[in-house]
Amino acid sequence: MIAGVPPSSHWFIPYQSLLSLPQVETTIVEDINFNELHTPRAKVSGVELSVLARIIGVLANSDMMNALCVDRYQSQLPAEYVVAHHPILVLKINGLSTSQWAAATKNQDPGPYMITYPDFKPSFKVLTHQDMPQEPTEMFLLSFGTQKDQFGPITPSGHFPTDSPVVLGFAIAKENCLRCHNHGTAGGTKAGRTWSTLAAHARHNPVDFANYVHDPRRVDSKATMPGNPAYDQATLAAITAYFQAFPSE
Numbered sequence: 276m277i278a279g280v281p282p283s284s285h286w287f288i289p290y291q292s293l294l295s296l297p298q299v300e301t302t303i304v305e306d307i308n309f310n311e312l313h314t315p316r317a318k319v320s321g322v323e324l325s326v327l328a329r330i331i332g333v334l335a336n337s338d339m340m341n342a343l344c345v346d347r348y349q350s351q352l353p354a355e356y357v358v359a360h361h362p363i364l365v366l367k368i369n370g371l372s373t374s375q376w377a378a379a380t381k382n383q384d385p386g387p388y389m390i391t392y393p394d395f396k397p398s399f400k401v402l403t404h405q406d407m408p409q410e411p412t413e414m415f416l417l418s419f420g421t422q423k424d425q426f427g428p429i430t431p432s433g434h435f436p437t438d439s440p441v442v443l444g445f446a447i448a449k450e451n452c453l454r455c456h457n458h459g460t461a462g463g464t465k466a467g468r469t470w471s472t473l474a475a476h477a478r479h480n481p482v483d484f485a486n487y488v489h490d491p492r493r494v495d496s497k498a499t500m501p502g503n504p505a506y507d508q509a510t511l512a513a514i515t516a517y518f519q520a521f522p523s524e
């Protein structure tokens with residue numbers, strides 16, 4: 276959804292052009308990716324996503340950005356989230372491009388692009404799920420669409436009170452699970468297990484499902500999905516209730 280660009284087409288912006296846009300610089304201290312890259316403190320610079328969107332002419336009725344990664348992980352960045360957290364598209368780490376920096380520090384290149392935050396403070400909490408930073412690495416595509424398109428198809432159908440487990444579970448699933456599990460064109464396909472597959476699992480074996488979300492390796496020693504050790508029983512029950520209410524096919 277960019278002015279003058281046909282819908283669903285792709286547009287390439289060279290790295291050098293991104294460098295010519297207004298840059299922000301920040302020191303990263305708490306970022307899971309930089310921790311994994313053995314660099315708990317780094318100075319990064321880049322373009323704020325909101326600034327990028329304005330300069331390239333993203334239409335006013337687009338209220339959601341999505342970042343897609345090489346491994347099909349996807350980050351959802353709703354407009355309110357962007358306003359609250361000021362995500363930065365990283366162009367340089369300690370003054371170097373990501374690939375130069377990776378070579379100099381013997382790390383895997385987190386580029387071509389990654390997103391980080393000047394100072395991420397969770398802006399909401401649902402049961403024991405805290406608003407979590409969307410921190411894609413090896414990202415190659417940023418798309419501009421609507422929350423209606425992305426979240427509409429996974430919104431619980433039927434009437435559920437706003438504090439019901441189904442509605443609370445939905446709020447968690449769209450921020451957490453949608454990064455790797457997709458429903459149609461919404462969400463990442465990294466897991467290779469669709470929303471409907473998860474729905475069937477939640478209905479047929481809710482105990483196993485909740486255990487998987489909490490600690491995947493307890494259910495399957497070869498699981499690669501990250502666990503959610505901070506989730507309590509009520510949180511796991513809400514996620515399970517949401518998926519049970521979702522049609523399997």
Ligand code: HEC
Pocket residue numbers: 447448451452453454455456465466467468472473476484487488491497498499500501514
């Ligand atoms: C970072 C990526 C990632 C996220 C986020 C993620 N998953 Fe997964 N999930 C996977 C992968 C990959 C698998 C495939 C099996 C494996 O390697 O663990 C999987 C498998 C599963 C399975 C078991 C397989 C099946 O067929 O039912 C369940 C249940 C599941 N995920 C539920 C969830 C729920 C619910 C959430 C959100 C709370 C979630 N996942 C978030 C990556 C993810």
